Amino acid sequence: MPKLNENYQNLKESYLFVEIAHRVAKYAEANPDKKIIRLGIGDVTLPLEPLAVAGLHEGVDAMTSTETFKGYGPEQGYDFLRQAVVDYYAENGISIQADDVFISDGAKSDTGNIGDLFAKDNIVLIPDPVYPVYVDTNVMTGREIIYIDANAENNFLPMPDKHVHADLIYICSPNNPTGAAYNKEQLKAWVDYALENDAVIFYDSAYEAFITDPELPRSIFAVEGAKKCAIEFCSLSKTAGFTGTRCGYTVVPQELVFKASNGEEMSVNAMWKRRQTTKFNGTSYIVQKGAAAIFTKEGMAQCRENIAYYQKNAKTISDVLSKKGIRFFGGKNSPYIWFECPKGMDSWDFFDYLLNNAQVVGTPGAGFGKNGQNFFRLTSFGTHESTKEAMERFEKLF
């Protein structure tokens, strides 16, 4: 009998979006004349930037003749794209090497697969509320997880606790779902903690392009010492609307070296390269061409236009919340607005209340962890018109 990975038995089924869909469908059926506005989804809606489209078409065209055809490419990504990522970091004042950069089909794959490089018996530190992938992938491996509370008291930006030891630390900033973003001083405290504990930080930077405040770092490598303790996961999903096109990149500094039990030094960069060359065959050349096009000056300007569109929605939402005196987080350096449910409601009750009385769909915070119990997430990924209408209804309701 093959022995299955029985850790899978410990996974909690995620009913969050299934349950939301179920409740919305039920309401829609009972109220066919009501116009429902969905601001719950974490997916982009604007078309791809014209330069990305041109790059993708160019990639497809290369496949039409023997001279320009592309077969197997380097698993870590083409040099042209790795270098573009290096240049993008340089624009933000951060120096990384092309050999640190691994192009992939998205941050979800990489944050999921990075665990391959580490043994089972590491203690994992994960904030609550959280993007469920961090938890589930570690449950699959059977690792011990310590949760750290992110709540209104710490502005959903929990800080390290010297009395707690962890080996692997997940940080997402700007955060999904809370929209909270660490400043440099706070990130430095995490880097210092990691260096003291010989821990590794898995830094999910998927929403960095939404940072507008120049005081907030867009990469953990803005902090000195981070290259000795952090891996950064980045994505074009939200930066360039690549959620369905699929391209991400992960920075594994060559400085990230640890001693094995036999005393031998092991490079995490070399291990990740070995993992990717063994279990991955590279991101589609076509997609890499599209990605390279958005890393140009003009491409990035087009991305910023789309992001500005979403940011205007975020402002529409947060302006109404401010006006109503509802405490909220995010919205400024993040596409997510995370607010306290009015009238002390619990997040699922509030979900029903908002659906029934304003026909607006959001995401109950409880779906992201216990600290989300009384919070609610709205996203800025709708259209201007629907966001405006949703918030007019919201305003009337409270």
Next chain:
Amino acid sequence: MPKLNENYQNLKESYLFVEIAHRVAKYAEANPDKKIIRLGIGDVTLPLEPLAVAGLHEGVDAMTSTETFKGYGPEQGYDFLRQAVVDYYAENGISIQADDVFISDGAKSDTGNIGDLFAKDNIVLIPDPVYPVYVDTNVMTGREIIYIDANAENNFLPMPDKHVHADLIYICSPNNPTGAAYNKEQLKAWVDYALENDAVIFYDSAYEAFITDPELPRSIFAVEGAKKCAIEFCSLSKTAGFTGTRCGYTVVPQELVFKASNGEEMSVNAMWKRRQTTKFNGTSYIVQKGAAAIFTKEGMAQCRENIAYYQKNAKTISDVLSKKGIRFFGGKNSPYIWFECPKGMDSWDFFDYLLNNAQVVGTPGAGFGKNGQNFFRLTSFGTHESTKEAMERFEKLF
């Protein structure tokens, strides 16, 4: 200190293609006037089929307007493509369900990641010579590997040994690197063995499109009972020239159910779905549109044209080997021709001999395992002209 996955210390560095590149570069430098012909590479060279190109462009075009834009898709693949795979199987007389089909970015990812579903303490059976990914991914997990000899005596088609127990079995047919392909009776013996041993067969079917002999099954599911013991990995890399475009599909039958130690039944299909929805975000919509286009009747006809081109090369190679009385395998139902090195040479010596005297580059069999020591692989992925010229030089040499 984070505990690293120290199994990585047990991986052998693969110097095969690095060493080949080194020797070829050295020869080319010393002999700038000689024309080197490369028949070592396992990568396609013909442009994509016109319908695949049209499908890919269509996928890109969908990204240009809000109405047709595609964000996150189902991680398991779009229904249109899963159904196309079901129909493709049906054409070969095999019935599978759309829910059995998981679209991915390639068979390498899936054959690598499938191990996530199984515990460390399974005994793995792997043929030698072999595609190195099977070995390396199991070394990374620290599993015990038993090798089974594939050699000239068993026509490089090893059969199960009742006296040896294994839990996880890797079979690749038509085989990379040997080109040997199992018939139905032989596959039945493997299925029977797996059912008796409660083992799982990982069946790599990446080269099925090269099968011309109607007696040879193109899927393990042609064998009764296989759905209770096998997972099949398929790819468009060689079927449709997608090595750089990236699309594969894996069939995990819902019948594949095993008991966990607590007596609970666990569905491997459900586990793989959980794995993929947690650690993968789906294959690019653009690529899936391209893939769907080649699963049409006309698309498949265009694929067959490209395959026929390569098959003509395989015939050019095998005709010369036959004429010279050199024992070879593959070439008929496979893009690979695997032959015994003439004059009892060892495969690296023969590599040098062929390079120095005919300026033809192939792959030494020793790079795939100990049973490849005296064998050599040529591939049919070159042009007609270069393949013909290479074999003329070969013919003169012996």
